[in-house]
Amino acid sequence: SYVLTQPPSVSVAPGQTARITCGGSYIGSKSVHWYQQRPGQAPMLVVYDDTDRPSGIPERFSGLNSGNTATLTISRVEAADEADYYCQVWDSDHWVFGGGTKVTVL
Amino acid sequence: QGQLQESGPGLVKPSQTLSLTCTVSNASINSDTFYWSWIRQPAGKGLEWIGRIQASGSTNYNPSLKSRVTISVDTSKNQFSLKVRSVTAADTAVYFCAKESDFWSSSLYDYYYYMDVWGKGTTVTVSS
Numbered sequence: 001s002y003v004l005t006q007p008p009s010v011s012v013a014p015g016q017t018a019r020i021t022c023g024g025s026y027i028g029s030k031s032v033h034w035y036q037q038r039p040g041q042a043p044m045l046v047v048y049d050d051t052d053r054p055s056g057i058p059e060r061f062s063g064l065n066s067g068n069t070a071t072l073t074i075s076r077v078e079a080a081d082e083a084d085y086y087c088q089v090w091d092s093d094h095w096v097f098g099g100g101t102k103v104t105v106l
Numbered sequence: 107q108g109q110l111q112e113s114g115p116g117l118v119k120p121s122q123t124l125s126l127t128c129t130v131s132n133a134s135i136n137s138d139t140f141y142w143s144w145i146r147q148p149a150g151k152g153l154e155w156i157g158r159i160q161a162s163g164s165t166n167y168n169p170s171l172k173s174r175v176t177i178s179v180d181t182s183k184n185q186f187s188l189k190v191r192s193v194t195a196a197d198t199a200v201y202f203c204a205k206e207s208d209f210w211s212s213s214l215y216d217y218y219y220y221m222d223v224w225g226k227g228t229t230v231t232v233s234s
Binding site: 001029030031033035037041042043044045048049050054084086088090093094095096097098099100 | 143152153154155158166167168169170202209211212213214218219220221222224225226227
């Protein structure tokens with residue numbers, strides 16, 4: 001079955017840039033979505049179809065997808081960005097989530 | 107956009123069947139542009155997709171859970187439901203329902219889905 005690999009954690013200082021990777025075989029040929037989950041809350045879509053943002057999501061959130069790696073970039077990180085982030089793809093007939101990355105704002 | 111609310115027993119005994127319902131408001135479950143999903147998350151762990159259904163009755167399931175799971179829809183009540191049979195402690199988790207909306211992928215030249223609305227989640231504990 002298809003596997004998405006994320007780093008368990010990323011630490012970043014306020015105002016700096018956080019990059020979260022999502023590795024998968026030929027993931028560049030798939031449509032990748034990213035979800036943010038703050039503690040005690042439901043996940044929220046922050047990037048869909050590799051690069052697009054839903055309405056209301058700041059431009060600080062951006063995505064890329066190529067080859068075997070998709071990347072979520074958070075620019076000018078704020079304290080409110082501290083959360084778990086999950087990548088997701090559709091693989092033939094089912095959804096697959098990555099294991100999640102905890103972003104800590106120092 | 108819609109709102110979703112999960113409901114059901116918070117405690118289920120081992121070997122029994124876990125049953126949850128998701129009530130949809132401000133969106134029609136009948137729309138053929140939506141799918142309706144169940145996702146779960148054990149405490150301190152990641153998200154696991156369980157399965158989904160469309161109003162037509164079309165379903166997809168996580169291959170690892172398919173033998174124990176049934177998802178159904180009640181369009182008259184604007185609800186969809188989840189049953190997980192023969193539960194064990196490993197089924198203890200927060201269970202979320204979510205709405206999937208379709209979009210056109212400009213890079214893949216096809217329609218795909220994303221989960222744009224989620225319920226708040228409900229905790230289910232499997233214990234005797």
